[in-house]
Amino acid sequence: MKNLIKISVALILLISLGGCKKFLQEELKTELAPTNTFTSTYGFEVGSAGLYALTRSEYNTFGEGGAYIHNAACPYEALQAATDIADVINSDASLTAFANLTLTSSERFVGSYWNWAYSLISSANLMLVYSEKNTNWDSPADKERFQAEARFFRAYAYRTLVYLYGDVPYVETILYDFKLNFTRTPKAKVLGHIVDDLKFATQHLPVNPDQVKDGKLTKWAAYHLLSEMSLAQGDYTLAEQSALAVINSGYYQLMKTRFGVSKDKAGDVFSDLFVENNQNRLKNGNKESIWVLQFEFNTIGGGTNSDDWTRRAWIPKYTDISGFVLADTLGGRGLAQLVPMKWWVGTAGTNASGNVTGIFDATDIRNSNYNIKRNWYYNNAGDASLYGKKANVTEQTWFSTKSLFPAITKFFYGRAENLSLTGSYKDRMKFRLAETYLLLAEAYLGQNNPSKAAEAVNEVRRRSGAQSISAAQMTMDFLLDERIRELVGEESRRFTLVRTHKLVERVKAYNTAIKDKVNDNHLLWPIPQAIIDANRDAPFPQNPGYIK
Structure with missing residues (x-):
């Protein structure tokens, strides 16, 4: 090998x-x-x-x-x-x-x-x-x-x-x-070729994910991508059929109970999905993963220090603050290239129930401190005056110095033997079943069937402990919010907003820095x-x- x-x-x-x-x-x-x-x-x-x-x-x-x-x-x-x-x-x-x-x-x-x-x-x-x-x-x-x-x-x-x-x-x-004479093929025609390739792949890739090596493709990965690209093509019926092929295959399920290497430690089932070594089906029984990119540490064919710097993007530069030192439990070395906006992540404080709202229900585990770290405590044992005390998140630490803000923990990665690592060295779930359900919901919205769309979204929400929604609540904007709650940082957000024809509208609504330019x-x-x-x-x- x-x-x-x-x-x-x-x-x-x-x-x-x-x-x-x-x-x-x-x-x-x-x-x-x-x-x-x-x-x-x-x-x-x-x-x-x-x-x-x-x-x-x-x-x-x-x-x-x-x-x-x-x-x-x-x-x-x-x-x-x-x-x-x-x-x-x-x-x-x-x-x-x-x-x-x-x-x-x-x-x-x-x-x-x-x-x-x-x-x-x-x-x-x-x-x-x-x-x-x-x-x-x-x-x-x-x-x-x-x-x-x-x-x-x-x-x-x-x-x-x-x-x-x-x-x-x-x-x-x-x-x-x-x-020296290439011409630009119309996007609609390219999409047609993409769909043809994926249809072929659904017929000839392996069927049973338990019989292929971790990271290898199966026909279900092809069906998942076919659903997405059918949505881009505007073929909502094919998108529905492709998503349902994955969901009804019998091979995949949303993970609803604790699993993997940290199942007996503090956390929840959503945080379990992103613990190192929990991404693959064969190694740790993750039945939600459909296709996983292999980046694991110190493994032939795995990641390098130049691969997948997502962790550095979403984690604050907390070591810029006196009283903090690098720690694997704080996500390792963060550079805060991406700073989450308040409109969806909420604030750094807590309400009476101990939860921060943003776009999350109070009972939504995707909003727990295991998944969005809002409470930061000084960890430098050499600084007795601060050690163990809570560090305050302020407007300045959030948006100016970017040294402390609510952090997406799904991208935490650190190794005690080398805390200055840049790469994440953690396998990346490229396709997982939760997104398949959300693609299915998008297909139903495209067919003007908000009731069916709500059913698909509620499958995902029930796992997280969020309240079920009604057909009346089921809009494209709600679905785009749900994709943030479930997939923030995993999806390429630009791709999603372009596909759903919502990029300009959503940027104008939520991105104050460029709302008048886009x-x-x-x-x-x-x-x-x-x-x-x-x-x-x-x-x-x-x-x-x-x-x-």
């Missing part, structure tokens, strides 16, 4: 990253090549492992063996910036233009997300082309299984492209010749200027509202 992972990453680096520099052209540089790799089932396992590595590198920052790197600190945070959930204005310089709506076509992440997606697409296309040439399979079903994986990952990459850029070139084969031009990012400049032989128009 160790050698397979090393070979696969090397292969992916060779066959895909070269294509980023010349848009979508393949350029082979060593004897390790598709012609001598994709010649057996084992060779396709190598290529498959590379696709998983490249997919995980969506979260990579500065490298350290990643299959792709953004070469800057906060790519994930750019997908949360300028939405309705977090203040990002006073954050890392790489986020400034995203946060204050001054993006240009030369901004780093504008280019790196494009290149990451097309790297994944070109690698998937390569595997698909060579799967048609290969005749040396261990099993008759191997060909379709690897094609299903490749088509899933191609669909996943185009998902990012259509959300961020709209119309993009659709490429489904290897490009051997250097091209308009429909901000629904998309600009096309990277390097792509426009390289495409000399055909027009490649920029998205509205952006200039060079």
Whole structure:
């Protein structure tokens, strides 16, 4: 396994990253090549492992063996910036233009997300082309299984492209010749290709999640993504059918009782979902996880210190305050790149029942101190005058210094042996059943069936102890609030708001820093200027509202 992972990453680096520099052209540089790799089932396992590595590198920052790197600190945070959930204005310089709506076509992440997606697409296309040439399979079903994986990952990459850029070139084969005349394929047509790929994947990926390794795809992950992309396409019936296929499969369930490595410690079932090592089905019995990206600590094929800096985004810089020292129990080293807005998270104080409201019911465990840390106590034993006393959250510590504010604990991560770690080293639930229910609710709203939508949402709310809602309460805004309560930080909030056609409205309602600036031009990012400049032989128009 160790050698397979090393070979696969090397292969992916060779066959895909070269294509980023010349848009979508393949350029082979060593004897390790598709012609001598994709010649057996084992060779396709190598290529498959590379696709998983490249997919995980969506979260990579500065490298350290990643299959792709953004070469800057906060790519994930750019997908949360300028939405309705977090203040990002006073954050890392790489986020400034995203946060204050001054993006240009030369901004780093504008280019790196494009290149990451097309790297994944070109690698998937390569595997698909060579799967048609290969005749040396261990099993008759191997060909379709690897094609299903490749088509899933191609669909996943185009998902990012259509959300961020709209119309993009659709490429489904290897490009051997250097091209300077790409054209932008209409978003609706790309969505059609995405749906076709996912339909194929639902038919040929493994059925039983108990018979695949942790992190590997099953047909249910394809159905989950098919539900989401059918919503983006406006096909609410297919979205409903796809979500129900997962829910009624018999393999998944919302976790409703304590489980995993910390089940006997203080906490609740929602916090259990995010405890280190609790994400995978086989290791700890998490039946809610549908697809989990593998980032675990000190594991071949796991995470690096440059992978998934989500923890640093959502956790305050508490060590800037005298009386605090780094601690794993406080989430490790936080940099507060994303500061939760008061409208949904509530305030730092407590009401008579000991709970903070925000958009949560008083009984909602997702609002408990196990899941949103509001009470902070000085932990530096060397400072006897403060040790053990409560530190106050103020407007200044929340929004100016960003040193103390309510923190999303699902992203806490720290290791006592190295508290300065930057990476989270914790497996990431990319798809889980709670979101499938919320996609189902979205599908029902699209069919003007708020009663059914409320039933789907109430499945999720009952697990959290929140009050059930009625059909009269079931609106798209309520559903978007529910996605915050359940999925904040897990979902790419920009994607959700673009899909539901709510980005401008919600930003105007909740993001005071940019409410007077946001308009429909901000629904998309600009096309990277390097792509426009390289495409000399055909027009490649920029998205509205952006200039060079």
